[in-house]
Amino acid sequence: xxxxxxxxxxxxxxxxxxxxxxxxxxxxxxxxxxxxxxxxxxxxxxxxxxxxxxxxxxxxxxxxxxxxxxxxxxxxxxxxxxxxxxxxxxxxxxxxxxxxxxxxxxxxxxxxxxx
Amino acid sequence: xxxxxxxxxxxxxxxxxxxxxxxxxxxxxxxxxxxxxxxxxxxxxxxxxxxxxxxxxxxxxxxxxxxxxxxxxxxxxxxxxxxxxxxxxxxxxxxxxxxxxxxxxxxxxxxxx
Numbered sequence: 581x582x583x584x585x586x587x588x589x590x591x592x593x594x595x596x597x598x599x600x601x602x603x604x605x606x607x608x609x610x611x612x613x614x615x616x617x618x619x620x621x622x623x624x625x626x627x628x629x630x631x632x633x634x635x636x637x638x639x640x641x642x643x644x645x646x647x648x649x650x651x652x653x654x655x656x657x658x659x660x661x662x663x664x665x666x667x668x669x670x671x672x673x674x675x676x677x678x679x680x681x682x683x684x685x686x687x688x689x690x691x692x693x694x695x
Numbered sequence: 696x697x698x699x700x701x702x703x704x705x706x707x708x709x710x711x712x713x714x715x716x717x718x719x720x721x722x723x724x725x726x727x728x729x730x731x732x733x734x735x736x737x738x739x740x741x742x743x744x745x746x747x748x749x750x751x752x753x754x755x756x757x758x759x760x761x762x763x764x765x766x767x768x769x770x771x772x773x774x775x776x777x778x779x780x781x782x783x784x785x786x787x788x789x790x791x792x793x794x795x796x797x798x799x800x801x802x803x804x805x806x807x808x
Contacts (some may be wrong), residue, residue, distance in 0.1 A: 611794070622783060623738070623798040638795065670737055674794070683728055684796060686737035 583607050584687035586671050592693045598657040601690050603671030612654040613684065614624040614638075614646060623670065629654055639652075654675040661694045668692070699784055699799035707805040714771040716802040718784030719764075725787045727760055728796065729769050741782075743768075763800045774806045 583606035593599050603612060609691055611630055614621040614639075625638030635646050643665060660671045660672040668691050672684040704712070710713055726745045736807040744751045744760045744767070751758045757770040771778055779781040781803045785796040 613796075615798075620800060622800040623785075625795055625797075628795065639797075673739075683740040683743055684738075685740065686730075688737050689735075 582653050584671060584673055584685060586669075586687040586690050588690060589688065590691045592695065593661050594695050595662055596660050599661050599692065599694075601656045601669055601671075601689060601692070603654045603656070605673050607653075607673070609673040610651075612648065613672040613674070614644075614654065614656045615670045615672065616640065616665075617670060617689075618667050626656065626669075650683055658692075661692075663694050666694045667694060696799045699786055699797065701782075701784060701799040701802050703782060703802060704800070705769045705803045705805070707807060708774060709807050710774055710776055712774055714774050714804055714806075715777070716782055716784075716804070718767045718799050720767075720784075720797075721765065722786075722788065724762075725789055725794075727758075727767050728754075728785045728787065729758060729767075730783045730785060730798075732783065732801070734780075738783065768806070771804075774804075776806050776808055779806045780804060801807075 585604045587602045595676050613628040614626040617623050617687045624640045625637055629648045647655045668689050669688050671675045671687040699718050702717045726743055728743045729741045732738045740770045742753045742756050742758050744758045755772045781801045782803045784799045788795050
């Protein structure tokens with residue numbers, strides 16, 4: 581357990597509503613990531629952060645925004661949820677070991693259903 | 696897409712047998728990692744092999760990497776029922792200073808008692 585929590589764990593919402601998912605870590609790691617997992621696609625990177633207020637886009641960033649105002653929290657926002665965003669969302673952190681890209685530690689996931 | 700391909704998509708074997716999963720990728724990598732995911736849970740890191748390594752062991756796990764063929768394999772020896780899970784390979788890439796993992800689609804492993 582790398583001290584990562586995600587909230588909520590489950591959410592059902594309607595198309596067009598805004599949704600914010602929260603990832604919280606307790607170990608002050610620099611790097612945080614948001615992925616979505618869908619059948620047949622494995623995990624795909626949405627956005628990531630390499631420090632407070634430092635974020636960048638991943639492979640499937642359209643329709644998503646992120647914010648990181650403090651080290652321990654990384655928020656993922658769906659400005660106007662669509663049915664195609666129904667998925668399981670995972671947050672991950674990575675320790676900062678300089679140039680080496682080391683393992684990531686994953687949270688328990690948030691299952692989001694958009695009706 | 697840089698996404699890797701995993702083979703087979705599903706594997707069912709008897710307890711005690713060895714399980715082999717393969718992963719292929721398309722672009723150069725810094726390292727390759729294997730993760731396990733139990734149903735309804737997050738991913739758990741298993742083992743990492745760097746691009747200059749050819750083989751690595753961890754307990755009952757053996758990973759090989761062939762950068763010339765852009766492929767890797769994960770061998771689980773003496774399988775147990777508790778090894779039932781999905782297994783994902785992930786390739787690590789540097790891109791403009793960013794450090795990202797690209798995951799394969801996974802192999803669903805079932806160990807039959």
